[in-house]
Amino acid sequence: MPLSIQLRNWTLTAEHWDAPTNINDASAIAAKHNTTHALPSLTSWTAIPGLENASGVGRYATSFHWPPPGGADGARIRFSHVLHAVAVRVNGHRLPPLDCSAPDADVGPHLVAGVNEVVVVVPATMWNYLRSIFSRLVHLTRYLDYIVLPAQYRSQIHAGKPLTLDLLSTILTYHICAFPYENLDLHYASADPPNIPIDIESIFRKSTGAYGRGGYCMENSIFFNYVLRTLGFDAYLVGARARPRVNGIPTGDFTGWMHVVNIVTLPSESGSADSTTPAKYMCDVGFGGDMPTVPVPLVTPSPVLHNSIGTQEIRLERGRIPGMRAPESSGQAFWIYQYRNAGDQPWHAAFCFTETEFLERDLEVLNWYTSRDPRCFQTFTLLVVKFLMRGGEEGGKGEVYGKLMLVNDEVKENLGERGDCREGS
Structure with missing residues (x-):
């Protein structure tokens, strides 16, 4: 039975972009960030806190010793799941494109005795960030x-x-x-x-x-x-x-x-x-x-x-x-x-x-405090204030001209020149 080795202790360098502050400004430039994450196993960055909605490129890197005790005639690398695309290098050698439905490749010719490095580069689509x-x-x-x-x-x-x-x-x-x-x-x-x-x-x-x-x-x-x-x-x-x-x-x-x-x-x-x-x-x-x-x-x-x-x-x-x-x-x-x-x-x-x-x-x-503490006036005073606007018809700019207020059982109207008050039940 072939020996299976699970690669562990990955370092993810995530290069991702955030939208500019004013997303309506076409001339604004997106902000790029690089963050580094230590992972015990190969983990999708959509499952990493802080990267769930990130868009960009992730570079996963790890190393392992070869050959294993008892020797080996060759080696293949296999990934359990690839969502969009993946590029893999072993000791600097880029592997042929992988089939996302069955990501598997021969790495035997690129291995050396001692420490070997694996780098996996994956993209995250723009929808990741747009979703946020x-x-x-x-x-x-x-x-x-x-x-x-x-x-x-x-x-x-x-x-x-x-x-x-x-x-x-x-x-x-x-x-x-x-x-x-x-x-x-x-x-x-x-x-x-x-x-x-x-x-x-x-x-x-x-x-x-x-x-x-x-x-x-x-x-x-x-x-x-x-x-x-x-x-x-x-x-x-x-x-x-x-x-x-x-x-x-x-x-x-x-x-x-x-x-x-x-x-x-x-x-x-x-x-x-x-x-x-x-x-x-x-x-x-x-x-x-x-x-x-x-x-x-x-x-x-x-x-x-x-x-x-x-x-x-x-x-x-x-x-x-x-x-x-x-x-x-x-x-x-x-x-x-x-x-x-x-x-x-x-x-x-x-x-x-x-x-x-x-x-x-x-x-x-x-x-x-403001909603629950009995010492706060909000908890024992009923308040409604509605500001009134005039203008704004046919595309014009409206302006505040008055307000209606309800304070417990008292209704007040203030239109600037006068103020009416009446009590109700």
Whole structure:
């Protein structure tokens, strides 16, 4: 009976490519990566964590001693399965093409006494990587249809044109008007305590379904971040501390981390015309009625911006907050979001944040607290805020002109010039 030797201890060098950040830009170059993996046996790279959706070329290498104890007259190499193609070299000699249905070849003439090297090169098709982003492309199309983004902006996206502040502002406007801020699931869910999933598939199904749903800050901000990154924006999430409200006014000290906003970086030519450095903006789609309806630049001194509805103004201030013990020399400070309802009224500091990115595990902790801890106002206050848009007909650009709010049993309407309020049961 022929002796069978299983080759072990392979080293895989995987050369694989990722799509450019903006997949709509035809001039962008794919990013190439080389990674090395130690494998106890010959393993398909689609079964290796981190390479499941990789596309490129893999080089497997191992060595073995020849001849085996007892000697041998010859040798053949056999692979159990080849999906697409394979190229094999033994001690530098390339073997003839292998039949993928029965990958077997004679290697006897190429073996030497002592250590022998085997190199196996396999490709992974482009579909491997496309599979990983296909759902994002489908989601993006569905999203743009759902928010009814004007045709000129959709053309800008599909043509791969530079990502501008105007595009960012427009998407933010259409997003907050399409997806209300609401925490209904915290109060009407069948589960007790409620489970608020923050994975993108769950958020996407809920938000773009037939019922016109939205979500509270975790859901809406994670959703918006996913959209921005799919479009190619440089965006990441940061945690924020909010102040509790008394009679609707932010009052007292800042809480712990309980809110999330996006920080978006635009190239200098896309931001301020007189800037030579990339421009950073805070984008918030999940703070309710007093949230900014425009991207707010992270600059000092801060510009005072009109906040779309009535005479409300907003700004970001850089500074320290009560309770900080680190000395001022440490440089630690927060961006503090403030609003006032008219130019002659006082500023109200609503929430603050740093520029430190919050990762998935951080967001899970925040989501648990805001949805389950009885000390969090979300658990005992029912909230719905729907921003209203006008314009946008016949391809024009819409604008925010008002909002509808439900706070427990009180319904409010704010159209800028006046505010109506009525209570219900």
